[in-house]
Amino acid sequence: MASNPASWATGGPVTSPFARPRGMRGRAAGRFMWWTNKQHQEDVLGALDIRPQDRVLEVGYGPGGLLRLLATRTEAAVIRGVDPSAEMRAAATRANRAAVRAGRVTLGLGTADRTGLADQSVDRVVSVNNVAIWPDLEAGLRELHRVVRPGGTVVIAWHGGYSPGRIARRLRLPGDKLDRIEDALRKIFGEVTRIELRSVDVFKAVR
Numbered sequence: 528m529a530s531n532p533a534s535w536a537t538g539g540p541v542t543s544p545f546a547r548p549r550g551m552r553g554r555a556a557g558r559f560m561w562w563t564n565k566q567h568q569e570d571v572l573g574a575l576d577i578r579p580q581d582r583v584l585e586v587g588y589g590p591g592g593l594l595r596l597l598a599t600r601t602e603a604a605v606i607r608g609v610d611p612s613a614e615m616r617a618a619a620t621r622a623n624r625a626a627v628r629a630g631r632v633t634l635g636l637g638t639a640d641r642t643g644l645a646d647q648s649v650d651r652v653v654s655v656n657n658v659a660i661w662p663d664l665e666a667g668l669r670e671l672h673r674v675v676r677p678g679g680t681v682v683i684a685w686h687g688g689y690s691p692g693r694i695a696r697r698l699r700l701p702g703d704k705l706d707r708i709e710d711a712l713r714k715i716f717g718e719v720t721r722i723e724l725r726s727v728d729v730f731k732a733v734r
């Protein structure tokens with residue numbers, strides 16, 4: 528998984544080690560993200576509304592901070608993750624060692640548009656700070672719609688919110704790109720809401 532496709536949001540190649548964590552720079556970016564994205568993950572955990580026995584998929588788990596919250600603060604039965612970076616898979620495995628050993632957290636290599644999961648096999652899907660990196664927005668959303676069960680939810684969050692920090696102010700998406708995400712979700716999901724949380728803009732879609 529070493530290709531470097533362009534982002535649908537910018538049209539340009541994605542080269543940042545935060546978006547393509549590879550090698551030493553990628554591992555350093557992962558350590559940085561572990562600390563800087565904590566507030567985003569707290570915000571998103573609340574919006575996810577995980578119920579006991581839920582099967583959850585995180586797309587683009589990075590160093591595994593949200594996986595750790597899911598494993599320690601919810602009663603989700605199954606927590607799966609896909610991310611194209613082998614470096615992030617190693618970091619997220621270290622951060623969730625006990626839950627991985629117990630078989631509650633399973634981390635794979637994959638992308639938003641190729642998760643490798645079966646149809647309708649999860650109750651919740653979540654993606655934090657990675658939608659704008661995807662090469663093809665619509666292909667990613669179609670895949671997430673495929674893997675979530677009818678009545679299940681997909682939550683997509685990106686830097687922004689009503690009290691963005693310095694990094695989020697720089698990375699937040701312009702209104703037309705946020706509208707494009709909402710429109711693309713509305714074409715395939717039954718119910719779509721857009722929420723501004725403290726540090727992230729969030730889309731919640733029900734299949």
Ligand SMILES: C[S@@+](CC[C@H](N)C(=O)[O-])C[C@H]1O[C@@H](n2cnc3c(N)ncnc32)[C@H](O)[C@@H]1O
Pocket residue numbers: 545546547548560561564567586587588589590591592609610611612615637638639640654655656657660661662
């Ligand atoms: C900025 S990091 C965010 C990581 C984590 N969600 C967090 O909030 O700390 C972006 C992550 O998205 C992953 N990624 C890049 N392209 C992706 C794609 N097409 N589908 C899913 N994940 C992708 C990267 O490998 C990286 O781990």
